[in-house]
Amino acid sequence: MKKFLVQFFTWWNGQTLGTRLHTWRKGTKVGQDEFGNVYYEGGKDSEGRTRRWVIYNGVSEASMIPPGWHGWMHHRVDVAPSQDKYIPREWQKGHQPNLTGTSGAYRPKGSVLGNTHRPQVTGDYDAWTPGS
Numbered sequence: 104m105k106k107f108l109v110q111f112f113t114w115w116n117g118q119t120l121g122t123r124l125h126t127w128r129k130g131t132k133v134g135q136d137e138f139g140n141v142y143y144e145g146g147k148d149s150e151g152r153t154r155r156w157v158i159y160n161g162v163s164e165a166s167m168i169p170p171g172w173h174g175w176m177h178h179r180v181d182v183a184p185s186q187d188k189y190i191p192r193e194w195q196k197g198h199q200p201n202l203t204g205t206s207g208a209y210r211p212k213g214s215v216l217g218n219t220h221r222p223q224v225t226g227d228y229d230a231w232t233p234g235s
Contacts, residue, residue: 118158134186140158171191
């Protein structure tokens with residue numbers, strides 16, 4: 104019952120009730136990645152291509168889609184990584200969660216939230232003035 108209520112009232116936890124019904128009616132399971140996300144396809148999108156979607160394992164976090172599956176989801180490749188011997192390239196990074204709002208977030212030099220001081224103004228910048 105709790106799982107049903109979570110799906111009914113939230114969109115960020117796995118799938119909504121509407122997505123569950125659409126998946127049940129039109130979806131064909133294509134595969135699953137190392138994070139437990141399950142990938143489906145079925146029906147046609149507005150451009151006439153096969154519609155593809157993912158049911159996240161837990162919180163819906165788009166950065167949790169591995170590079171191979173990302174290419175398949177965006178129609179860059181026709182064959183899903185589960186049906187092909189996909190090997191990530193050496194330059195492809197693994198998943199790193201979105202750190203915005205946490206202590207691990209990127210804070211450039213001089214940021215109000217950073218622990219460094221703002222650099223001194225050098226005077227090499229002239230502000231624009233209307234009419235000049």
